[in-house]
Amino acid sequence: MSPQPQAAVGAPLTRVDGRLKVTGKATYAAEHDIEGVVHAVIVDSTIGRGRITGIDTRAALAQPGVIKVISHLNAPRLVYRGNPESIDPPGNKQLRIFQDDKVLFHGQPVAVVVATTLETAQHAASLVKVRYDATKSSTDMASAPAGEPVNYARGDADKAFASAAVRLDVTYQQPRAHHNAMEPHATIARWDGDKLTLWDKTQWPVGTQKDVAAQFGIPNDSVRIIAPFVGGGFGSAIRAWPHIATAAIAARETGRPVKLVLSRKQMYFGTGYRPAYEYRVRLGSDRRGRVSAMVQHLKSETSTYENFTEGVLHAGQMVYNAPNVRQDYRTVPLDVNTPVWMRGPGFATAAFAVESAMDELAHKLGIDPIELRLRNEPEEDPSNGLPFSTRRLRECLATGAREFGWSRRNPKPRSTRDGDWLIGTGMAIGIMDVPRMPAQARVRLDADGTALVEAATSDMGPGTYTSQAQVAADALGLTMRNVTFRLGDSTMPPTPPHGGSMTMAMVGSAVQDGCDTVRKQAIKLAVEDERSPLYGADAGNVVVRGGRLHVKDNPARGETYGQLLTRNNRTHLEVLGSYTPGETRFSMYSYSVTFAEVAVDARLGLVRVRRMLGVYDAGRIISPKLADSQALGGQVGGIGAALLEHTVTDHRDGRIVNADLANYMVPVNADIPDLRAIFLDGGDDRKADPIGVKGLGEVVHIGVAPAIANAVFHATGRRVRELPITVEALL
Amino acid sequence: MSTELTESAVPPPTEHSAAPSRRTFIATTTAVGGAVVAGGLMTGPAALAAETGAAEAPPSSRVSLTVNGKRHALTVDNRTSLLDLLREHLDLPGSKKGCNAGACGACTVLVDGRRVNSCLTLAVRLEGAEVTTVEGLADGDGLHPLQQAFIEQDAFQCGYCTPGQIMSGVGCIQEGHTGSADEIREWMSGNICRCGCYVKIVRAVEQTAHGK
Structure with a gap:
């Protein structure tokens, strides 16, 4: 087959849904106009652990407009049969909403009020009086027992560490962090007979569909999820949290469509979060900086009812070519709700520990931090011996060092001043694995020369609508104007979760497959059609451009899709494209290097990021304008993680004390300087997947926080091993 | 069941x-x-x-x-x-x-020409x-220049903060707080963008304010 000309892919296009978003016409979950909708507001527990001994709903029910108050006292018993395809922690141990009198964490939903107006529902929820038998809750990871570890070992790391010429033994602390996407989680639930429709904020329509069907014990196809726009997610909308079932219960019990929007505060315990970690690293090396031993002990928080773990071990196993590595990873069950993946899950956490430790080692050895990394760069994956599909870290380091001006750096900490400000630079590596899951996409080419491509994926911000259309446009040989990509409906072909940087690679490969097949069908139809100018041509030598099929080297010989289909009395061609990952013999990761320059006020300890550069080996970049935005956004998130973000719990009763956007600080415009992203040219990684994409959304965030922490050390000579790096730590 | x-x-x-x-x-x-x-x-x-x-x-x-x-x-x-x-x-x-x-x-919306938090x-x-x-904000099919600039600069991702950013940006420009990128950053800091589009939001406001 002749390769299709590349026109849309790689072009810096603006978003196809841009106009909807700038005019306020993009419809997010709570904004669907559902006839007769009423409002639900959840009542949260005010104790950290215990039992509900009574619920007085009289004052709430006395409010005009209140329809019903639902709690474990009157809620239907749900089935919770378990969803075998769920990505939740194993064991089907999710929080079961209103099923008993137990309170497992502060903020757990204990009742829901349904009323005709939002104002009434909010007020009535405040009037529900819940009595508890409270017991002492345990929310402090430092003082609670850990579970059994997950272990990894190669070589004899303890022995190698004991005999190493240079040794480092340090512990890093990272706080609980919340995604805090701008759109609050929201669900509108409507039952039509035994069919349930949910307009929901979700990063995985098909996953939410199957989870909710399992909760209610109904067939999967009795549940439909609709989510055309998602106002940010970063992982928080990848599970079907309890408020979704709550909305569905409320709708069923009242016989009305019910809208339930979590408050900002409720998102701190009604959805997941990045768990707090303690990460101890022992590094042993020779005097030339060859790392011989890495011993790592990890501890993270989880809930009492689910054991949440994530891919936090890869980085410590395979970024550096250490012959002796040992890891143990324990979770600490606490009286909290369950954590969940958050941007760069596990990998971002590991990067802070490993990349800070490497910086400490570089300083101890008097070796440049980039040079230290180069001296430990493996030729194959040291954790499994597999060759890398692509690993271009050396290029990332060289490009970044050149563009950032690394050679001008005085290696001595606290050596550069600008008035009151101490200036420092730092760098760190980020890696993210390339998870692979099957995906499908339906492609329909109409006789009018337009195409409709559909998949049940999401667009929480990266630009799925645009980038998938770019893949389809080139594969079909159509202009972008004539291709529409639709998503966000569980009745469409299934896809992986919109997370783990999988959407471009997996859904894109399915779109490519479907469009290739449709194009080939059209070409076959033409070359076998006596009335076609392409009759008898070599099908392998026909390309399509601007909706017109022609012989590759003879553009005059050809015809349009429309002419071909109309003449053959075909209204359309339709195909279900698919991507199914096969066995792989490669180690597949995206890579990044982040460079940061900070200024630290010498007397006040204020840290300001002055500039930042990320260099990325993320495979092929389909949509460069959107990729640039995603990369800069990942850097901004990293600035938040490094300097601002920290969920604070009052361990007396498990209450989160900064459950809002005023006290849980995220970066604002004035915190962000000019940022820059560079994608390595020629990034195609066809060993990873058919369209050569490795994934971008995570790796742009991973390594940002340690780059900043390393820059703070370089500026001040103070090593801060606990995030976020606050003024207090630098005074 | x-x-x-x-x-x-x-x-x-x-x-x-x-x-x-x-x-x-x-x-x-x-x-x-x-x-x-x-x-x-x-x-x-x-x-x-x-x-x-x-x-x-x-x-x-x-x-x-x-x-x-x-x-x-x-x-x-x-x-x-x-x-x-x-x-x-x-x-x-x-x-x-x-x-x-x-x-x-x-x-953020404009009330009598001033930007306010409508939730408060x-x-x-x-x-x-x-x-x-x-x-x-748009005049029929014609977008407001700041709306157009947001599209051109790709000053949003998920789009959820975008209406507030745009209304705030219109206010910022009317107030004349666009003398420098730093001034724009300061006067646009009441609008959080969790996708982290700040660099491009500043460019979009600059483009509109200075008719670039």
Whole structure:
């Protein structure tokens, strides 16, 4: 087959849904106009652990407009049969909403009020009086027992560490962090007979569909999820949290469509979060900086009812070519709700520990931090011996060092001043694995020369609508104007979760497959059609451009899709494209290097990021304008993680004390300087997947926080091993 | 279980099926242009009392205000914020609820030309006010230059903070706080963008302010 000309892919296009978003016409979950909708507001527990001994709903029910108050006292018993395809922690141990009198964490939903107006529902929820038998809750990871570890070992790391010429033994602390996407989680639930429709904020329509069907014990196809726009997610909308079932219960019990929007505060315990970690690293090396031993002990928080773990071990196993590595990873069950993946899950956490430790080692050895990394760069994956599909870290380091001006750096900490400000630079590596899951996409080419491509994926911000259309446009040989990509409906072909940087690679490969097949069908139809100018041509030598099929080297010989289909009395061609990952013999990761320059006020300890550069080996970049935005956004998130973000719990009763956007600080415009992203040219990684994409959304965030922490050390000579790096730590 | 489901999923009680939907309410406003009652309150105390056994409707007030050039005379629940009035009663969900506490700026609209957090503004205090939301910014099919600049600069990703950013940016430009990128950053810092599009938001405001 002749390769299709590349026109849309790689072009810096603006978003196809841009106009909807700038005019306020993009419809997010709570904004669907559902006839007769009423409002639900959840009542949260005010104790950290215990039992509900009574619920007085009289004052709430006395409010005009209140329809019903639902709690474990009157809620239907749900089935919770378990969803075998769920990505939740194993064991089907999710929080079961209103099923008993137990309170497992502060903020757990204990009742829901349904009323005709939002104002009434909010007020009535405040009037529900819940009595508890409270017991002492345990929310402090430092003082609670850990579970059994997950272990990894190669070589004899303890022995190698004991005999190493240079040794480092340090512990890093990272706080609980919340995604805090701008759109609050929201669900509108409507039952039509035994069919349930949910307009929901979700990063995985098909996953939410199957989870909710399992909760209610109904067939999967009795549940439909609709989510055309998602106002940010970063992982928080990848599970079907309890408020979704709550909305569905409320709708069923009242016989009305019910809208339930979590408050900002409720998102701190009604959805997941990045768990707090303690990460101890022992590094042993020779005097030339060859790392011989890495011993790592990890501890993270989880809930009492689910054991949440994530891919936090890869980085410590395979970024550096250490012959002796040992890891143990324990979770600490606490009286909290369950954590969940958050941007760069596990990998971002590991990067802070490993990349800070490497910086400490570089300083101890008097070796440049980039040079230290180069001296430990493996030729194959040291954790499994597999060759890398692509690993271009050396290029990332060289490009970044050149563009950032690394050679001008005085290696001595606290050596550069600008008035009151101490200036420092730092760098760190980020890696993210390339998870692979099957995906499908339906492609329909109409006789009018337009195409409709559909998949049940999401667009929480990266630009799925645009980038998938770019893949389809080139594969079909159509202009972008004539291709529409639709998503966000569980009745469409299934896809992986919109997370783990999988959407471009997996859904894109399915779109490519479907469009290739449709194009080939059209070409076959033409070359076998006596009335076609392409009759008898070599099908392998026909390309399509601007909706017109022609012989590759003879553009005059050809015809349009429309002419071909109309003449053959075909209204359309339709195909279900698919991507199914096969066995792989490669180690597949995206890579990044982040460079940061900070200024630290010498007397006040204020840290300001002055500039930042990320260099990325993320495979092929389909949509460069959107990729640039995603990369800069990942850097901004990293600035938040490094300097601002920290969920604070009052361990007396498990209450989160900064459950809002005023006290849980995220970066604002004035915190962000000019940022820059560079994608390595020629990034195609066809060993990873058919369209050569490795994934971008995570790796742009991973390594940002340690780059900043390393820059703070370089500026001040103070090593801060606990995030976020606050003024207090630098005074 | 399945039996329970079927039984409890029967259509809602009839007294509420007579209640106007948001759409019919809007139609009423348009047709009459006079006094109507916002949202679910129009079901009236009688209908509600029949269901809940309760007596009195919550305190409400009359207010007339202009939204995107259209005059509305309404009776609103005194607790209703301008944001909820727009989103839940006037079918204008372009203004976003991000925190409902004045901390994120997603709800920013112009009231008499000044940018305000509509989540912190009670609707009843807006007698005679002129409100402009993101839905009222474009001139027919022609986008406001800042809307166009947001698209060109790719100054958003998920889009949820975007209406607030744009309304705030319009205010920022009108106020003349666009002398430098630093000044724009400072005066646009009431609007959080969690996708992290700040660099491009600044460029879009610059482009519009300086007619680049």
